[in-house]
Amino acid sequence: MVNPDLLYLVEETAQIYNEVALPLIHEMTSNLDDQPKYKWMFEAVKRQVPLDMIIYDDSCPTNGFILLPDRAWDGTDKNIYLLAIVNQKGIKSLRDLNQTHLPLLENILWSGSEIMEEKYGLKRSQLRIYFHYHPTYYHLHVHFNPLNYDAPDVSKDGAIQKEDFDLAIKSICKARGYQEGTPSYGQVSDAFLKVWEGLRQQGDADGDDEVDRNEWVTLWTSGGASESWKKLYMDFMFKLFDADDDGSISGEEFVMITGAFGVPKDEAVSAFKKISNDGKVEVSKDSYGKLWEEFFTSDDPSKPGNNIFGKLW
Structure with missing residues (x-):
C-alpha cells in the first residue's frame, strides 16, 4: 500500500503512459471547448484577448504561437512570467511531440528568447524555458521566466x-x-x-x-x-x-x-x-x-x- 505521507518519483515508461496515463488524459480532454478552465487559453488562441496583452503574435497555424503574460505573473521584473500558447490544436503535452514539431519548438525557443531580450533585457542564458509534465492544461504551451523566478503556490504551477x-x-x-x-x-x-x-x-x-x-x-x-x-x-x-x-x-x-x-x-x-x-x-x-x-x-x-x-x- 502506498504511504500518502511520503513522496514518490515515478518513471513514466511508454507502457505506463499508454495503459494508465493516456486513458485518463483522453477522459479529461474529451471536450475541452466546454470546460471553463480552458476558456481563457482558447480565447488567446483565437486572438480574443486585449491587444495590450499580446507580447508576440505568430499567426502561422502550424508553427505559430501567441506569447502572453501568464496569469501567475505579479507584474514585478523579478517574477516576469510569460506563456507561449501554440496555435495548433491537438497537441496535449510533450508526450505528443515528434520530429514534425521541431520547426514549432525552434520557433518558440528562438522567437520567444529574442522577445524576452528585446523587451525585458534577459538573455537566453538567463531564462528558464520549459514544459510542465503533466501539465495543468492539456493544450501545448511553454513557460518563460527568469532563473530567479519565485512562485507562491505549494504545487508551483502558478x-x-x-x-x-x-x-x-x-x-x-x-x-x-x-x-x-x-x-x-x-x-x-x-x-x-x-x-x-x-x-x-x-x-x-x-x-x-x-x-x-x-x-x-x-x-x-x-x-x-x-x-x-x-x-x-x-x-x-x-x-x-x-x-x-x-x-x-x-x-x-x-x-x-x-x-x-x-x-x-x-x-x-x-x-x-x-x-x-x-x-x-x-x-x-x-x-x-x-x-x-x-x-x-x-x-x-x-x-x-x-x-x-x-x-x-
Whole structure:
C-alpha cells in the first residue's frame, strides 16, 4: 500500500503512459471547448484577448504561437512570467511531440528568447524555458521566466488550487505527527478545506476552480474577502502555528510549520526575528492579528507582517 505521507518519483515508461496515463488524459480532454478552465487559453488562441496583452503574435497555424503574460505573473521584473500558447490544436503535452514539431519548438525557443531580450533585457542564458509534465492544461504551451523566478503556490504551477491545500494538509499533519484517519488529522483537514472553499467562492472570478495571482490580489485589494472568512483563515493559521496551545507562537513552532510549507530553516529563523522584533515581542494572537493585517494590506515590504509565512513572496 502506498504511504500518502511520503513522496514518490515515478518513471513514466511508454507502457505506463499508454495503459494508465493516456486513458485518463483522453477522459479529461474529451471536450475541452466546454470546460471553463480552458476558456481563457482558447480565447488567446483565437486572438480574443486585449491587444495590450499580446507580447508576440505568430499567426502561422502550424508553427505559430501567441506569447502572453501568464496569469501567475505579479507584474514585478523579478517574477516576469510569460506563456507561449501554440496555435495548433491537438497537441496535449510533450508526450505528443515528434520530429514534425521541431520547426514549432525552434520557433518558440528562438522567437520567444529574442522577445524576452528585446523587451525585458534577459538573455537566453538567463531564462528558464520549459514544459510542465503533466501539465495543468492539456493544450501545448511553454513557460518563460527568469532563473530567479519565485512562485507562491505549494504545487508551483502558478495558481492556488484545492490540490495545494491537499498538499499543505499532508505536509502540516506530517510535521505535527498526525496520522491520517485520526481526529487531529481530520480537524486540520476540515479547517484547511473550509479556508479553500471560502477562497474559491470569493476569489475564483472566472470559475475555473483555481485562484491565480491576479484574482488573489483583486480579492484582497477590492474588499471582496468577507470579514468572517478572513477571521476564519487567521484564527486557523494562528492555531496551526501555536502547537502547544499556550497562546503564543514560539520560534521553534514557527520554523516547524513554515518548514512544512517548504520554507528553508534559515529563512524561517530570519522571518521570525522580524515578526518578533528579535524575540523582544511575544507573538500572541493579538499581535499576530496585526501582523496578519499588514501582510494582506501593506505595500511596504519592510513591514514585519510581510514575514508571517516565512518569506515575502
